[in-house]
Amino acid sequence: MPRTSASCIEQLTSLCSKGLIKQALETFKSDIFSDPSLFSLLLKACIPTNSLPLSKQLHSLIIKSNSSDDKFVSNHLLNLYSKLGDLNSASLLFSRLPRRNVMSGNILINGFVQKADLGSARKVFDEMPERNVATWNAMVGGLVQFELNEEGLGLFEEMYELGMSPDAYTLGSVLRGCAGLRGGNEGCQVHCYVVKCGFECHMVVGSSLAHMYMRCGRLVEGEKVIRMLPICNVVAWNTLIAGKAQNGQAEGVLEQFNMMKVAGVRPDRITFVSVLSSCSELATLGQGQQVHAEVIKAGASSVVAVKSTLISMYSRCGCLEDSLKAFRECGGGDVVLWSSVISAYGFHGRGEEAIEIFEQMEREGLAANDVTFLSLLYACSHCGMKEKGMELFDSMVQKYGLEPKLEHYTCMVDLLGRSGCLDEAEAMIRSMPVKADAVIWKTLLSACKIHKNADMARRIGQDVLRQDPEDSASYVLLSNIHASARRWEDVSELRTAMRDRKVKKEPGISWLEIKNKVYQFHMGDKSHPHYRIIDSYLKELRSEMKLHGYVPDTGSELHDMDDEEKEYDLAHHSEKLAIAFGLINTPEGVPLRVMKNLRVCIDCHVAIKYISQIKNREIVVRDASRFHHFKKGKCSCGDYW
Numbered sequence: 148m149p150r151t152s153a154s155c156i157e158q159l160t161s162l163c164s165k166g167l168i169k170q171a172l173e174t175f176k177s178d179i180f181s182d183p184s185l186f187s188l189l190l191k192a193c194i195p196t197n198s199l200p201l202s203k204q205l206h207s208l209i210i211k212s213n214s215s216d217d218k219f220v221s222n223h224l225l226n227l228y229s230k231l232g233d234l235n236s237a238s239l240l241f242s243r244l245p246r247r248n249v250m251s252g253n254i255l256i257n258g259f260v261q262k263a264d265l266g267s268a269r270k271v272f273d274e275m276p277e278r279n280v281a282t283w284n285a286m287v288g289g290l291v292q293f294e295l296n297e298e299g300l301g302l303f304e305e306m307y308e309l310g311m312s313p314d315a316y317t318l319g320s321v322l323r324g325c326a327g328l329r330g331g332n333e334g335c336q337v338h339c340y341v342v343k344c345g346f347e348c349h350m351v352v353g354s355s356l357a358h359m360y361m362r363c364g365r366l367v368e369g370e371k372v373i374r375m376l377p378i379c380n381v382v383a384w385n386t387l388i389a390g391k392a393q394n395g396q397a398e399g400v401l402e403q404f405n406m407m408k409v410a411g412v413r414p415d416r417i418t419f420v421s422v423l424s425s426c427s428e429l430a431t432l433g434q435g436q437q438v439h440a441e442v443i444k445a446g447a448s449s450v451v452a453v454k455s456t457l458i459s460m461y462s463r464c465g466c467l468e469d470s471l472k473a474f475r476e477c478g479g480g481d482v483v484l485w486s487s488v489i490s491a492y493g494f495h496g497r498g499e500e501a502i503e504i505f506e507q508m509e510r511e512g513l514a515a516n517d518v519t520f521l522s523l524l525y526a527c528s529h530c531g532m533k534e535k536g537m538e539l540f541d542s543m544v545q546k547y548g549l550e551p552k553l554e555h556y557t558c559m560v561d562l563l564g565r566s567g568c569l570d571e572a573e574a575m576i577r578s579m580p581v582k583a584d585a586v587i588w589k590t591l592l593s594a595c596k597i598h599k600n601a602d603m604a605r606r607i608g609q610d611v612l613r614q615d616p617e618d619s620a621s622y623v624l625l626s627n628i629h630a631s632a633r634r635w636e637d638v639s640e641l642r643t644a645m646r647d648r649k650v651k652k653e654p655g656i657s658w659l660e661i662k663n664k665v666y667q668f669h670m671g672d673k674s675h676p677h678y679r680i681i682d683s684y685l686k687e688l689r690s691e692m693k694l695h696g697y698v699p700d701t702g703s704e705l706h707d708m709d710d711e712e713k714e715y716d717l718a719h720h721s722e723k724l725a726i727a728f729g730l731i732n733t734p735e736g737v738p739l740r741v742m743k744n745l746r747v748c749i750d751c752h753v754a755i756k757y758i759s760q761i762k763n764r765e766i767v768v769r770d771a772s773r774f775h776h777f778k779k780g781k782c783s784c785g786d787y788w
């Protein structure tokens with residue numbers, strides 16, 4: 148067999164790298180026929196062209212030139228078919244290979260995994276007479292990739308028992324599997340193994356290990372692993388930051404982000420998404436704006452995930468206008484961004500505009516997905532647009548062919564319940580094809596409270612407490628309903644149940660940001676450094692409010708106290724403290740943005756309306772369910788929350 152000259156290989160490679168495979172074939176036909184190894188070059192170059200006809204043409208030339216016996220050439224061909232997703236041709240070729248080796252099997256397994264056909268991948272795996280680490284990696288990794296975590300871990304165990312030595316890839320997949328299962332104990336065992344194999348300081352393995360601990364809620368252990376890594380690169384920092392974000396430690400996220408910058412590591416898009424989400428959660432607008440500036444500087448402002456996080460960050464911080472501006476600046480394009488802006492409108496109680504945006508999106512030919520519909524239904528339910536919501540729910544199924552999920556049903560139950568159709572709402576829960584959870588029943592329970600239907604509340608309340616006996620919010624909700632129906636026996640029964648089960652009421656916390664600093668307030672917290680000033684300010688404010696007609700609503704308090712005590716407690720709800728602090732410490736006319744972890748109570752809602760009028764201030768309050776824009780004695784929610 149004549150050796151092909153170096154210049155020929157060079158020219159052929161050059162043509163291939165430009166994707167000119169046909170030209171390469173014609174120019175060097177005779178060389179290729181005399182040296183089958185040249186086929187490998189062409190086959191590799193064919194992958195990025197994604198052309199099946201060209202692949203078939205090469206295949207027939209290989210047969211014609213009698214090179215199909217060459218195991219390198221045939222593996223390259225097998226790889227080409229697998230990469231192009233033609234698994235039929237790949238399987239056929241594999242079954243006829245005269246000199247099939249481990250590599251051939253591995254290629255086919257990867258091909259099937261790529262097609263999400265794990266059954267066929269497993270069949271090839273099981274039938275292989277010989278396997279190497281890459282074979283196990285392909286199968287374990289494939290299973291974990293499709294969240295068949297238990298099977299993935301089981302296979303790893305088998306591999307371990309057979310005495311195979313896993314490599315960094317195997318361990319990375321296995322740890323992802325443990326993370327997916329939230330299996331901290333399994334993860335710990337793998338950790339021991341990682342140490343034994345000396346992979347603890349391996350960047351990929353170390354990051355996966357930390358990620359696993361974080362997903363299992365074991366933050367301290369996760370951080371420890373990260374600190375052990377030889378260098379803390381952006382992946383390691385992102386693991387740390389995302390771990391805090393997933394475990395609800397938004398303050399920790401911002402802290403880590405600053406430490407990351409001090410350490411000289413440049414944030415990437417993944418960092419930005421985590422950090423901006425935390426700013427949304429904490430509603431720290433100042434910090435969010437700073438991060439936005441950094442996004443622009445880092446050139447990450449064109450990434451869809453970052454753009455949509457910016458839209459919701461501004462919205463959740465109470466700045467609908469800035470949220471819309473962020474949307475306009477990115478010029479639409481992706482359905483994710485449209486959904487974000489629809490949900491921003493909904494969150495601020497601007498249902499009509501949410502629908503308008505949706506119609507505009509339809510005109511531009513973008514297909515709504517289930518997230519879009521969730522945003523729309525949310526907007527309708529928060530704006531009392533029952534008919535429109537029902538219509539959209541129908542079109543989601545009929546026109547768009549989307550299957551409603553539990554979240555969609557929850558929105559519908561909210562919509563029906565708020566508009567007073569309590570029986571319809573209950574019927575929907577009982578007839579829907581998905582399994583009801585505590586949240587959807589609680590949604591109906593809130594509707595019972597709004598419409599003062601104590602009988603239904605009592606019946607449903609039992610269902611709710613059975614599903615989630617530790618949830619303090621349900622007890623409070625139910626007690627409130629019974630209290631307003633003056634069913635004191637039911638109230639005390641509930642309180643006993645709460646005590647017996649050691650359920651603690653979640654304390655109300657409000658916070659606001661002034662000059663990039665966050666101030667936090669707990670209900671009646673006398674240890675607060677500014678308590679005395681706030682207290683005397685509130686006293687004055689209260690008498691001024693009473694002159695304007697304010698009457699404290701002591702009916703919404705549950706405690707066994709006399710009215711005076713109740714009034715004192717009411718007057719020191721965390722949002723009132725935060726608003727007083729804001730009024731004292733900001734110049735006149737500056738809008739206040741206060742966030743609260745629970746829902747605003749009826750008395751605070753009334754009081755804030757008075758305050759907005761007396762002090763002539765715009766006050767925005769984000770509570771656990773929505774935004775309230777108080778202005779000139781009115782609230783944007785129309786007393787509907």
Ligand code: ZN
Nearest residue numbers: 720748750751
């Ligand atoms: Zn209150």
Ligand code: ZN
Nearest residue numbers: 775782784786
């Ligand atoms: Zn309101």
